[in-house]
Amino acid sequence: MSMASHALLLVAIILLSSPVVLATCACHDIAKLLPGRVFLPDSSEYKTSISSYFFLNSRQSPKCIVAPTIADEVAKIVKKLSVREKKQVAIRSGGHTPNPGFANTDSGITLDLRGLNKITLQGPSADVVSVGTGTLWRDIYATLDPVNRTVVGARVASVGVGGFLTGGGLSFFSPKYGFGCDNVVNMEVVLANGTIVSANATSHPDLFRALKGGQGNFGIVTRFDLITHSQSEYWGGAIQYAASADAAQLSAFESFKAASYDGSAEIEQTFVYFGALKTFSSTNNMFYMKPVANASALKMFADIQPQTTNTMRISNTSAFAEEIEMFQPKDQFATYATLSFRMGPGILPKIYKQWKDATTSLSAKVPNVTSVLTFQDIPPPPAANAPGNSFPFAPDSTPHKDDVLVLFSFYWPHKQEYELVESTIKGLTGSAQKLVGDRVKFKYLNYAAAWQDPIGSYGDEMNKMLVRVAKSYDPSGFFQKVVTGGFKLSM
Ligand SMILES: Cc1cc2nc3c(=O)[nH]c(=O)nc-3n(C[C@H](O)[C@H](O)[C@H](O)COP(=O)(O)OP(=O)(O)OC[C@H]3O[C@@H](n4cnc5c(N)ncnc54)[C@H](O)[C@@H]3O)c2cc1C
Ligand SMILES: *[C@@H]1O[C@H](CO)[C@@H](O)[C@H](O)[C@H]1NC(C)=O
Ligand SMILES: *[C@@H]1O[C@H](CO)[C@@H](O)[C@H](O)[C@H]1NC(C)=O
Ligand SMILES: *[C@@H]1O[C@H](CO)[C@@H](O)[C@H](O)[C@H]1NC(C)=O
Ligand SMILES: *[C@@H]1O[C@H](CO)[C@@H](O)[C@H](O)[C@H]1NC(C)=O
Numbered sequence: 001m002s003m004a005s006h007a008l009l010l011v012a013i014i015l016l017s018s019p020v021v022l023a024t025c026a027c028h029d030i031a032k033l034l035p036g037r038v039f040l041p042d043s044s045e046y047k048t049s050i051s052s053y054f055f056l057n058s059r060q061s062p063k064c065i066v067a068p069t070i071a072d073e074v075a076k077i078v079k080k081l082s083v084r085e086k087k088q089v090a091i092r093s094g095g096h097t098p099n100p101g102f103a104n105t106d107s108g109i110t111l112d113l114r115g116l117n118k119i120t121l122q123g124p125s126a127d128v129v130s131v132g133t134g135t136l137w138r139d140i141y142a143t144l145d146p147v148n149r150t151v152v153g154a155r156v157a158s159v160g161v162g163g164f165l166t167g168g169g170l171s172f173f174s175p176k177y178g179f180g181c182d183n184v185v186n187m188e189v190v191l192a193n194g195t196i197v198s199a200n201a202t203s204h205p206d207l208f209r210a211l212k213g214g215q216g217n218f219g220i221v222t223r224f225d226l227i228t229h230s231q232s233e234y235w236g237g238a239i240q241y242a243a244s245a246d247a248a249q250l251s252a253f254e255s256f257k258a259a260s261y262d263g264s265a266e267i268e269q270t271f272v273y274f275g276a277l278k279t280f281s282s283t284n285n286m287f288y289m290k291p292v293a294n295a296s297a298l299k300m301f302a303d304i305q306p307q308t309t310n311t312m313r314i315s316n317t318s319a320f321a322e323e324i325e326m327f328q329p330k331d332q333f334a335t336y337a338t339l340s341f342r343m344g345p346g347i348l349p350k351i352y353k354q355w356k357d358a359t360t361s362l363s364a365k366v367p368n369v370t371s372v373l374t375f376q377d378i379p380p381p382p383a384a385n386a387p388g389n390s391f392p393f394a395p396d397s398t399p400h401k402d403d404v405l406v407l408f409s410f411y412w413p414h415k416q417e418y419e420l421v422e423s424t425i426k427g428l429t430g431s432a433q434k435l436v437g438d439r440v441k442f443k444y445l446n447y448a449a450a451w452q453d454p455i456g457s458y459g460d461e462m463n464k465m466l467v468r469v470a471k472s473y474d475p476s477g478f479f480q481k482v483v484t485g486g487f488k489l490s491m
């Protein structure tokens, strides 16, 4: 062979093994294997899938979207993908993560699991419901409300099941029943080699535990079987206050934490800056699991004035989750970051001030930014005799009483403002962490920024266990190397 043809061959090899070319080949291969399940950029299915991501961050452009509808198809796809190295694969359920590249990709293949959306009630009194990973909480609530049952799902109707439950899951009912993942009795999981297994307390219990907080490092969950709890209508809604109520709000949250714990009471206290209106205000989303207006655990918030809107009433989960949905800043860029701390006097106002200062200075450069600070409880850990999760709370610990979970979230309209907002939220999170110290290391995965390390925050021992599980169920490292997005274990 001449030098020139050697060089040409080399170029051809390099080109053909680049991730983009391999991804394109894989799209064709899967289309042959599963006709009708692969969508190219010019199709309406592709466009609908991309526009269904909640934030603009994730509306990237994969080579193709692969949309299976049953676990067997997911298994076939994974088998096909796992024999080719180097391409990039992204996995999505509801598409609500604000972290770019976590549930979509610009150069590979996106596995869109929205078609796995079957809801099946099990047992004589519907005490378990099986839901596909692509189901939306809205549809589950609509199924369960009429029979006076509920699940520990998201507080916003359009959130997906798969990311929410594998990252934890904070719900209206978490103060009583724990994280959403603690209310899963079984998961159907597609492993890296395409085998489908059941993970539950008696079958692959290590995998079961790892998937409750370790998200995408071990397999693709195709179905979750959830405990349903008896639940009739209850008191809840939102109260919005003028900024002049901020001091009273902060001191009410201190009283709430100091009072004896009432597992029926759930509150997200949020401070908001709306750049479009140039105004600060605050809102409490509050729920009490019983039909009791002004329940004593939450009455101090209901009494605060001046209020600008108040929707507190007795209603159902569908109505509450749709109400919160309406107030979510959608179709914008977004970033979240989180930390947790041991409650102590005077800490809330200091974090609030850091947030307000950072927001004020950012708003000079990003006028239409929406900036939000949220305080809420960490749920109680599972009992010693219940299956555990990956989180760093012992069965006898009381994070729900002692600690507070902070979410910073920012929303803005233009891509070019990304770096400014990101450096603001990084700086703010760093100063808040410095202020509260690192006694409580927990970073809630579903609120964590891509640059945070929520899984690392579960502690060394748990990380060793998670690495062991990943190596045993995914020896070739498919979920570490080929699936590019999501929080990865340090292997
Ligand atoms: C408007 C809004 C409201 C929210 N409300 C709440 C709330 O009330 N409580 C709360 O706790 N959180 C809430 N969140 C955060 C939410 O839990 C996370 O964004 C979560 O990732 C959403 O799940 P999803 O299925 O939409 O995830 P996606 O964005 O589809 O995926 C997120 C990550 O999970 C991985 N993943 C998805 N499905 C699977 C699967 N089946 N198997 C393995 N890995 C998978 C993906 O690869 C990706 O890395 C909210 C977010 C938004 C935007
Ligand atoms: C929930 O409550 C709303 C408002 O009262 C009502 O219109 C709706 O029918 C209820 N939904 C279900 C599923 O019960
Ligand atoms: C649900 O609970 C409400 C209030 O307790 C009751 O009136 C209604 O009959 C119940 N519905 C069903 C289907 O059990
Ligand atoms: C756990 O998995 C095993 C094996 O598939 C299955 O027989 C059993 O029913 C599962 N348990 C639950 C609670 O789903
Ligand atoms: C609850 O408290 C608010 C504020 O103090 C009050 O306006 C309202 O009437 C009370 N609601 C009920 C049903 O008692």
Ligand SMILES: *[C@@H]1O[C@H](CO)[C@@H](O)[C@H](O)[C@H]1NC(C)=O
Residues within 6 Å of the ligand: 276, 367, 368, 413
């Ligand atoms: C901010 O939003 C307002 C109202 O939507 C709009 O008129 C204005 O152009 C926006 N400004 C910037 C800098 O995007």
Ligand SMILES: *[C@@H]1O[C@H](CO)[C@@H](O)[C@H](O)[C@H]1NC(C)=O
Residues within 6 Å of the ligand: 191, 193, 194, 195, 472, 473, 474, 475
């Ligand atoms: C698939 O992987 C699992 C976990 O590593 C292993 O137990 C199983 O034997 C593998 N199956 C095949 C067909 O290779």
